[in-house]
Amino acid sequence: MLFITSNKGKFDEAYEIGKKYGFEIEWRKEKYEEFQGDSLEEIAYKSALALVNKIKEPFFIEDSGLFINALNGFPGPYSSYVFKTIGNDGILRLMEGVENRKAKFIAVIAYFDGSRVRIFNGEVEGEISREKRGDKGFGYDPVFLYGDKTFAELGEEKNEVSHRRRALERFFESIMADG
Ligand code: ITT
Ligand code: NA
Numbered sequence: 001m002l003f004i005t006s007n008k009g010k011f012d013e014a015y016e017i018g019k020k021y022g023f024e025i026e027w028r029k030e031k032y033e034e035f036q037g038d039s040l041e042e043i044a045y046k047s048a049l050a051l052v053n054k055i056k057e058p059f060f061i062e063d064s065g066l067f068i069n070a071l072n073g074f075p076g077p078y079s080s081y082v083f084k085t086i087g088n089d090g091i092l093r094l095m096e097g098v099e100n101r102k103a104k105f106i107a108v109i110a111y112f113d114g115s116r117v118r119i120f121n122g123e124v125e126g127e128i129s130r131e132k133r134g135d136k137g138f139g140y141d142p143v144f145l146y147g148d149k150t151f152a153e154l155g156e157e158k159n160e161v162s163h164r165r166r167a168l169e170r171f172f173e174s175i176m177a178d179g
Pocket of ligand 1: 004005006007010030031032034062063064065066079080081083084105137138139140141151162164
């Protein structure tokens with residue numbers, strides 16, 4: 001099972017989750033052309049289609065993002081760019097004085113099965129913390145509270161509850177059902 005991503009954090013988690021289901025996930029570290037779009041689904045679907053000619057064997061990609069309620073879903077589909085530019089400090093600044101801290105992570109997997117592209121979703125609800133906490137995980141993990149801990153404090157446990165876990169679970173279950 002080939003996972004195409006430039007993000008080591010994503011790969012490491014998918015690899016660990018895959019093991020639990022008996023799937024060996026192989027990393028193809030590649031920066032692919034990422035289509036713009038209004039939704040993660042659209043971006044993932046179009047990006048996967050564009051890779052089909054190049055890869056020629058079954059593979060999946062995953063597009064993910066952080067959606068903050070009080071910011072109308074920002075950074076959402078722009079999560080990668082926003083992380084590289086303003087980062088977690090920028091997110092905390094935007095949330096200064098904001099009482100409604102609700103947010104969610106969404107992961108969308110686009111899987112090319114050799115003939116068509118199929119989509120699997122997962123999400124997890126939480127809150128934006130008041131300060132960065134924890135040194136595990138990657139990306140927005142230090143500012144995403146799940147209960148009273150951030151994803152960066154949870155470590156391994158993140159893989160039990162994350163958006164990525166939920167999307168991968170649906171993906172693996174579907175493959176197993178197909179035999
Ligand atoms: P690809 O090569 O797979 O596209 P990417 O890092 O560009 O890697 P995305 O386009 O999906 O990935 O951008 C998602 C952004 O959201 C990126 O900045 C990630 O660091 C962040 N992110 C995704 N999942 C996360 C998670 O589980 N915890 C923290 N941050 C996450
Ligand atoms: Na990306």
